[in-house]
Amino acid sequence: MSDWDGLLATALVGTGRRAPRDDVLAGVVEPGALPVEGPEAEVLASAAVLAVYRRAGWVPPTWQGERPAPAGPDTRPECSETAAQLLELLLERGVRMDGGNAALTEHWLRACVAAGRRPPARLLVSLLQTATVETSLREAARDAAGPRGAWLAVRNRRWSWAAAVDVNGTEGDVGERFATAARAERLALLTALRRTDPAGARELVEGTWPSEQAASRAALLDALGTGLSDADEDFLESALADRAATVRAAAAALLDRLPRSRRARRMAARVEALTRPDGGIALPAEPDAGARADGITDQREPGHGLRASWLIQLVGAAPLPPVRDPRGEPGELVAGWTRAALRQRHHDWLATLAEATPTAELLGALPPERAAAIVAVQPSVDARFAGLLAACPGPWPATFSADVVARLRGVRTDRLLTLAYPALAERLHPAALPDVDDWLEATAREQRARRRMLRGLAHALTIRRTIEQEFS
Amino acid sequence: MGSRWTVERVLRLAPDSASAKAARTLARPATWSALGSTESLVWGKCQGSAREPYQVTVDLHEPAFRCTCPSRKFPCKHGLALLLLWAANDGTVTDLDEASGFAADWAHERAERAAKAASRAASTPDPEAAAKRQADRESLMSAGLDEFERWLFDLVRQGLAGVRAQPAGFWETAAARLVDAQVPGLAERVRALGAEVHVRTDWAEHVLGRVGRWFLAVRAWRRRASLSAAELGDLRALLGWARRSDEVLAGERVADRWWVLGLRQDEDERLLSQRTWLYGERTGQMVVLLDFAAAGGALRVPHVLGSVLDGELALYPGAEPRRALLAGEVTTATGDGLPVADSVTAALERSASWLAANPWLERIPLALRAVTVVPDEDGTVLVDNEGHALPLERGADVWPLLALSGGHPVDLFGEWIDERVHPCSLVAGGRLVAV
Numbered sequence: 001m002s003d004w005d006g007l008l009a010t011a012l013v014g015t016g017r018r019a020p021r022d023d024v025l026a027g028v029v030e031p032g033a034l035p036v037e038g039p040e041a042e043v044l045a046s047a048a049v050l051a052v053y054r055r056a057g058w059v060p061p062t063w064q065g066e067r068p069a070p071a072g073p074d075t076r077p078e079c080s081e082t083a084a085q086l087l088e089l090l091l092e093r094g095v096r097m098d099g100g101n102a103a104l105t106e107h108w109l110r111a112c113v114a115a116g117r118r119p120p121a122r123l124l125v126s127l128l129q130t131a132t133v134e135t136s137l138r139e140a141a142r143d144a145a146g147p148r149g150a151w152l153a154v155r156n157r158r159w160s161w162a163a164a165v166d167v168n169g170t171e172g173d174v175g176e177r178f179a180t181a182a183r184a185e186r187l188a189l190l191t192a193l194r195r196t197d198p199a200g201a202r203e204l205v206e207g208t209w210p211s212e213q214a215a216s217r218a219a220l221l222d223a224l225g226t227g228l229s230d231a232d233e234d235f236l237e238s239a240l241a242d243r244a245a246t247v248r249a250a251a252a253a254l255l256d257r258l259p260r261s262r263r264a265r266r267m268a269a270r271v272e273a274l275t276r277p278d279g280g281i282a283l284p285a286e287p288d289a290g291a292r293a294d295g296i297t298d299q300r301e302p303g304h305g306l307r308a309s310w311l312i313q314l315v316g317a318a319p320l321p322p323v324r325d326p327r328g329e330p331g332e333l334v335a336g337w338t339r340a341a342l343r344q345r346h347h348d349w350l351a352t353l354a355e356a357t358p359t360a361e362l363l364g365a366l367p368p369e370r371a372a373a374i375v376a377v378q379p380s381v382d383a384r385f386a387g388l389l390a391a392c393p394g395p396w397p398a399t400f401s402a403d404v405v406a407r408l409r410g411v412r413t414d415r416l417l418t419l420a421y422p423a424l425a426e427r428l429h430p431a432a433l434p435d436v437d438d439w440l441e442a443t444a445r446e447q448r449a450r451r452r453m454l455r456g457l458a459h460a461l462t463i464r465r466t467i468e469q470e471f472s
Numbered sequence: 473m474g475s476r477w478t479v480e481r482v483l484r485l486a487p488d489s490a491s492a493k494a495a496r497t498l499a500r501p502a503t504w505s506a507l508g509s510t511e512s513l514v515w516g517k518c519q520g521s522a523r524e525p526y527q528v529t530v531d532l533h534e535p536a537f538r539c540t541c542p543s544r545k546f547p548c549k550h551g552l553a554l555l556l557l558w559a560a561n562d563g564t565v566t567d568l569d570e571a572s573g574f575a576a577d578w579a580h581e582r583a584e585r586a587a588k589a590a591s592r593a594a595s596t597p598d599p600e601a602a603a604k605r606q607a608d609r610e611s612l613m614s615a616g617l618d619e620f621e622r623w624l625f626d627l628v629r630q631g632l633a634g635v636r637a638q639p640a641g642f643w644e645t646a647a648a649r650l651v652d653a654q655v656p657g658l659a660e661r662v663r664a665l666g667a668e669v670h671v672r673t674d675w676a677e678h679v680l681g682r683v684g685r686w687f688l689a690v691r692a693w694r695r696r697a698s699l700s701a702a703e704l705g706d707l708r709a710l711l712g713w714a715r716r717s718d719e720v721l722a723g724e725r726v727a728d729r730w731w732v733l734g735l736r737q738d739e740d741e742r743l744l745s746q747r748t749w750l751y752g753e754r755t756g757q758m759v760v761l762l763d764f765a766a767a768g769g770a771l772r773v774p775h776v777l778g779s780v781l782d783g784e785l786a787l788y789p790g791a792e793p794r795r796a797l798l799a800g801e802v803t804t805a806t807g808d809g810l811p812v813a814d815s816v817t818a819a820l821e822r823s824a825s826w827l828a829a830n831p832w833l834e835r836i837p838l839a840l841r842a843v844t845v846v847p848d849e850d851g852t853v854l855v856d857n858e859g860h861a862l863p864l865e866r867g868a869d870v871w872p873l874l875a876l877s878g879g880h881p882v883d884l885f886g887e888w889i890d891e892r893v894h895p896c897s898l899v900a901g902g903r904l905v906a907v
């Protein structure tokens with residue numbers, strides 16, 4: 001047998017100290033077939049023969065380990081080449097928007113998911129890396145990346161956020177995993193299950209409830225916020241009597257969102273008891289044990305006294321009365337209605353309150369068309385207006401977008417444009433692109449800052465128009 | 473005026489995706505001045521990190537690029553960005569009748585050089601002088617290789633254990649002598665080994681294998697009169713005795729439909745190199761196009777991965793896989809996937825038969841059928857349907873391979889270097905994609 005290791009040993013110490021053995025080439029070439037003279041030449045010639053011999057005769061090992069299960073199929077067709085190039089530009093920062101590419105990337109991802117398409121596999125690594133840093137993109141990135149992305153995420157700890165929560169499998173499986181997994185995974189499992197089977201998910205919680213620690217109980221209740229419905233009422237009602245204040249508060253916050261609950265009726269009765277014959281409402285006295293049990297606390301609402309704060313909590317947790325103009329009503333009552341409207345997501349109440357006093361919070365809770373209608377009738381174009389634009393959810397309707405551009409164009413300073421810029425870039429309808437181009441055209445060269453912003457805006461709108469075209 | 477190119481056409485010239493990305497970022501009018509174009513030239517000045525703006529010119533015919541920046545990428549991001557601006561055709565780069573300043577100067581120089589080359593080619597060579605030049609060179613090389621053999625002997629006599637303690641000058645001196653003896657190919661390998669002994673864990677075996685092969689080259693050189701044309705061709709390639717391209721073009725030619733299977737660009741501090749692996753559909757031959765450029769020089773624009781070039785190649789003398797040159801016009805089509813792929817065993821058998829003909833072969837092309845990428849603690853492996861595993865190059869980024877394959881078996885093309893696969897491309901969604 002040939003002896004590479006023996007040859008290597010000789011070569012390492014040197015032929016000056018050790019003579020090469022004469023059998024290192026045994027079995028490879030006939031003895032004496034190499035016409036060489038001297039030990040150095042012999043070592044070198046043997047090395048030449050054996051190195052090539054070993055390389056040419058290299059035998060691949062047979063793989064003994066497992067082959068991991070491949071990624072599940074993704075039946076969604078790949079997006080168009082143009083759309084893929086655009087995503088690549090956004091991810092690799094080939095285009096750079098003021099304020100970052102995250103908003104446009106998210107727009108791309110959501111449009112892709114909505115169109116039932118998927119990004120090409122070659123961009124998945126870049127997508128997962130980007131969304132690992134840019135956490136706001138994670139949900140959209142996970143949806144877009146699909147089974148292939150989830151498969152990759154299982155194999156890379158930094159991408160674990162993108163791993164799919166597998167709610168399939170037998171009921172016992174899910175129950176077992178819920179009972180034994182670490183807290184973060186339990187919450188992820190619960191949230192995922194609430195989307196598809198809210199009752200089953202709640203039953204899981206009820207099953208382990210007595211043995212949960214207080215902090216876990218509060219977190220589990222928060223997770224029930226996903227897929228919340230009247231069916232959860234009994235369980236939440238029982239949690240109102242929990243030993244821990246944090247758990248009681250979490251249960252109360254969820255019940256605030258259920259105006260048909262028994263607790264809401266009890267709150268309504270308490271408000272009713274305070275109603276004077278003239279329709280006005282008196283400030284409550286010290287809450288009784290029942291009100292305390294329903295979650296009324298002594299926490300002061302900003303700008304209100306203790307008794308007013310109690311009333312705000314009572315009204316905020318009761319069913320809303322028929323919509324009425326809040327102008328001229330007492331402040332604590334309006335504050336209570338506002339809280340109830342926000343919690344119950346009552347669009348008519350929210351719109352009416354916003355018409356009286358447009359605030360970012362109210363506008364943000366409205367659908368885009370209704371919020372836009374309120375912003376559109378604001379008389380003055382000032383910093384407050386820019387703030388409302390920032391709060392007004394998108395996508396904005398085309399006419400509203402054109403109107404906003406026209407109104408901002410009338411402002412001489414750049415300050416408002418600077419304030420509103422991120423919202424404009426993200427939500428302006430692409431149909432407003434000609435208006436923006438026209439504005440840019442008409443802006444003097446000296447107004448560098450303004451021109452830069454307008455160019456950025458036009459750029460963002462062009463990209464969004466392309467996204468819409470490619471996924472239409 | 474000729475019509476302007478599409479953005480896609482411009483980006484296809486990018487040597488890698490990082491360059492394309494950088495070019496897109498630079499393609500903003502604000503960073504450019506003195507822009508203009510004619511039918512054959514596009515030029516402009518780009519304000520980079522240096523104080524003086526870079527002068528960038530592109531000759532659209534070849535295309536050829538020139539930029540005063542120090543980048544070794546070719547074409548550099550400035551040239552690509554300039555073409556992107558021009559391709560946008562939004563009025564930023566206006567058409568002019570005549571080139572101006574630095575662009576005109578360069579075009580003029582190029583025209584002169586081309587004329588000189590043409591007249592050189594036309595002039596009849598003096599066979600006697602040529603024979604004398606060759607004899608002079610061979611005796612110079614022989615003397616240099618004799619000296620190199622003594623150096624190898626010293627190395628083995630004193631023992632390889634000491635090479636890691638040698639200063640950089642030890643390798644550098646040996647390499648410089650080889651360069652003086654007109655054996656630059658060996659010189660480059662000696663220099664490379666001087667660096668490798670410090671980074672490889674298997675350095676001792678590696679050095680022994682290398683010096684053995686070099687010794688083989690020295691002995692083969694002495695017997696060069698009895699070598700076949702192919703053997704002499706491979707020996708010349710190792711030693712770095714270049715052939716003139718007109719000599720190669722006058723030699724053996726093969727027409728085929730050549731599939732572009734893989735692209736690789738390497739660079740060290742002196743040299744930029746590019747390998748394009750091609751497979752001939754009719755002849756079943758695997759060949760490689762090699763392009764070199766000194767740092768800052770002009771590398772040929774790469775072919776598009778996955779495309780098929782229909783045309784004639786001129787082959788360098790040597791054993792398969794041979795080096796080739798494009799001979800004349802080719803038409804380009806789009807291919808689908810890998811036209812050839814083998815099991816691990818079959819691919820290794822083929823590589824063994826190639827090694828038998830050319831023991832100095834360093835990079836062996838491997839087209840593998842249906843291999844699964846399996847990440848493992850001891851390094852990622854590629855496993856074929858028969859269960860045979862090939863290790864992936866150390867430190868390879870496995871995530872793009874996993875993302876593109878999803879754990880399914882894929883056809884993959886790569887280079888087999890020191891018993892590890894260096895992946896170049898794989899088939900995803902029916903198309904060949906670079907990794």
